[in-house]
Amino acid sequence: MKTRRTGRCAAVVLSALVAIALGTFALADIEPPAMTAGWSLVSAPCDVSVQDILDNTGFDSLNIFEWNGERYAASDTLKRGIGYAADSNRSIGAAGLCADSNDEDPLAVRLPAGWNLIGNPYKRAMRVHFIMNGFDHIFADQVFKLTGAGYESISKMDVVQPWNAVWVYAYSPVVIPHNADCETSNICDIPPELVSIQLSAVKNSLNVGETTALTVSAIYSNSESREVTAEAQFQASSGSVSDGVFTAESEGTAILTATFGGMTSDPVSISVIDPLKPVELIVSLKPALIQIHQTATLLAQARLASGALVNATASASWSFDPAAGRLEPSGVFSPARIGDVVFTASYGGLVSSPVTLSVYEKQLIWLGIYPESSSNLKPLPCPPNYGYMYCYDNNYIEAGKQGAYRAVAEYNNGTYRYDSVKDIEKWDVEDESVLLIGDNGSVAALKKGRTGVRAYLDGVWSEWSQVQVVDDSTEDFLLLELSNQASIARVGEGITVNATYYTRIPGQGVHPPYYVYMNYVTDGVFEARKVTASADWTIGSRSVGSFDRDTALFTGRSIGSTAIFAKYNGSVSNFATLEIWDSAPLNHCAETANAATWTDNLTIARLATDCDHYSAADTINVNFAALLREGQYRGTLDVCADMFIYNSEQELVKTFRNTDCTPSALFSSGSPTYKTVFEYNAEWDQRDETGAPVPPGEYTAVARFYILYCPVIKVEFTINAD
Known part of the structure; x- marks a missing residue:
């Protein structure tokens, strides 16, 4: 198949044709400019496409341009009765073209005011006068044809050969009928003119990546409309349009217009949002008032453009005084000092409003656990003249019996709570085969033996409470006494450790009543005797420290920990772990540690x-x-x-x-x-x-x-x- 070409020479020649067609000179003075070889004014006695001409005439190239009243535009088709500017590599031969057409078919040639290219609509030569068909008075006398030497002025009585065209000047718009009567047929009716085009979108708000269908309607002078979406051209400030469908590609406002028939629609705005873009950052804090040992939880929520809320806690950048504490990615904040801490979060270009956490002093500073009064769990007495501040750490209960602990909490303002057992968060039992303990402090003695018990409340551990589970065969036992005594010391310092030997009192009601920290025992079963100086003592690591039983003092020698226990009269005490520490300052790499x-x-x-x-x-x-x-x-x-x-x-x-x-x-x-x-x-x-x-x-x-x-x-x- 042959192809049509366009090039620089076509543009140059057509610019000369434009100067003539605009009609800016007096008609008597108009001289068409010279035309380069290959250019001619042509028409056709039937509607024929340029490709048909190429296929039937053997032309190597052919370019056809139509004058629309303002400018030349390339055309793919020659309409019967309309003239065109043609550029071909050789003369046109009409053999085989329009052979099956009838040039006697009715035809109406519509011409606007101004310069027009008018063609011979017949297969025979026709005078210009007959081509104008009685409308000579509408046209200027000067008519121009194109020859090898350029434009030549001719009269209306001159002949125009088939497949040729001439320039004419119309004083007003005109419809020239051929083989028809305008009064008895509608062939001369002027078709409605295109007045405007309208562009509309199904959706005017989209998320990035979504699409919406577009519709272009052509509005004509007779108030009729026609959808021309497939024929229209689209322009979009962002996004893309394909086959009448707009695709949103970036956030913002996309401005769309459509062009059809030389007209452009009013712009249509489509709001495009990124549904994942955060538009608001909300920070919450619970609780807003805590003690120094407690934690608070920060939550950052980003409200997206879609309206959804997402947890941005771990992804947000947090601003606060780092010396005030530590914030985990989960949002849990552990304070490091007393006072107010102000937090703000940043996420996705947004900054939250500040929230303030107030940190105050630790209220609970000490927790003690004791046998409940009148319980089967009973405190053991202190040795005479022992000098202890209550011997509350050593207790006993008979195997198979049940008892109960009570808990006393001391606060930093000097007040106490004596009913804290119900609030205990955790109980520890060293040997649950000997003793079990419930959430409310109730105990069940399972078998003869010894175990330690301690409680945890609000960040505070109680001291270990030693429980001796006895039966009828229990005559004596040995316990270490560490009530209110430290179990750590620095190298060179000491830890006091005593041993108490308990023996069953023959008979009942022999031992006088005794009082152990809010617990009055009216009828004791065991009596206590201090045997620290006479017991045999064993230390797990003598490199860590040494024990002087006469002074009841363990002295630290080196950093480490060791077990210590005593033996007396065939009884072995419970074990205690003592730790020795010492200072070893770091040599820091920088001035700031x-x-x-x-x-x-x-x-x-x-x-x-x-x-x-x-x-x-x-x-x-x-x-x-x-x-x-x-x-x-x-x-x-x-x-x-x-x-x-x-x-x-x-x-x-x-x-x-x-x-x-x-x-x-x-x-x-x-x-x-x-x-x-x-x-x-x-x-x-x-x-x-x-x-x-x-x-x-x-x-x-x-x-x-x-x-x-x-x-x-x-x-x-x-x-x-x-």
Whole structure:
């Protein structure tokens, strides 16, 4: 199939034709410009396509242009009676073209005012006068044809050959009928003119990625309309249009217009939103008032453009004073000091309104558990002249009997609650084959033996209560006495440990009544005798410390922990664990220590590493220190510390020590003076629990400890790739 061509010379020649067709000169003065070879004015005695001409005449190229009253436009078809400008590589031959058409068929040629190309609608030569068919008066006398030498003026009586056209000038619009009578047929009726086009969309609000159908309607002068969507051209400021369907591709307002028949529609606006774009950030805090040992939970919710709410807590960037505490990705905040903490969150370009958390002093500072009065669980007496502040840690119950504990809570304002047993959160029993305990403090003695019991409430552990389960065969037993005594000491300092020997009193009602901290025992079964100086003592590790039974004092020698127990008259006491600590200050890599500090009205805890960045060959030194406010009559009885290393995925990679000292989850300073009461140091060779080297990355040292109650502190550091 032959092809049509367009090129620079076509544009140049057509620009010359435009100058003539615009009719801006006086008619008598018009001289058409010269035409380059290959250009001619043509018409056809039938409607014929350019491709048909190429296929039937053997032309290598043919370009046809129609004058629309303002400009030339390329045309694919020659309409009967209309003239065109043609550019071909050789002369036109009409053989085989329009052979089956009848040039006597009715025809109406519609011409606007101004210059027009008019063609010969017949297969025979016709004078211009006859082509005008009685409407000569509408046209100027000057008519132009195109010859090899250029435009030539001819008269209306000159002949126009078939397949040729001439330029004529119409003073007004005209319809020229051929082979028809305008008065008896509608062939001369002027078709309705296109007045406007209208563009509409099914939806005017879309999400990114959604589509909507478009409709283009052509409105004509007779008030009729026709859908021309498939024929229209579309323009969109954003997004795309294909086959009359608009696709939203980006957020914002898309402005669409349609073009048809030389007219452009009014713009249509389509609002496009990203349904996943956050438009509002809401932060909530529960509770807003907590004690220093408690936690609060922050929740960041992003309201999306779609209206949905999504949890953005872990993804948001949080702004607050980092010295005030630690915020986990889950939104759980653990305070590190007393006072107000203000939080704001940022997410998706939005910033929330601030929320304020108020942190106040720890209220509960001590918890004691004792046998309930008139219960089968009874306190044991103190030895005469023992000098203890109540011997409340040692108790007994007969096997097969049931008893009950009571709990007393002491608060930092000096008040007490004596009914706290109902609030106990956790009970610990060392040997549940000997004794069981219920949530309300009730106990059931299962068999003869010995076990320890302690309670946990609001971040505070009670001291261990030793329970001796006896039967009729029990004549004597031996218990360590550590009531209100510390079980930790610094190297060179001492821990007091006594041993009490209990023997059954022959008969009943022999032993006088006794009183043990709010519990009056009217008829004792066992009597107590201090045997510290005469008992045989065993220490698990003598490198950690030594025990002088005459002074009842265990003195620490080196850092570590050891078990201690006593034997007397064939009885073996319960075991106690004593820990010795010492200070080993870190040599920090920088002036500012890589440390996290936790403090309240009673205690200070500090976790630190010697550096915040390490190479793969470095040893990582970790230090934990606990301080207690001086002058506290509730002194440090026990310090329990667990220390771990976690990676950035919160996976445990190293355990230094784990006594499960508190139920606290690992992931979820003014005028008083403080003294150090415990310190623990560790070295890590960057190997995990299996001994394998850990990869470079972000790591967190975690300490969970118990002084008077139990918070968790953390400090981050980085292992760099070499």
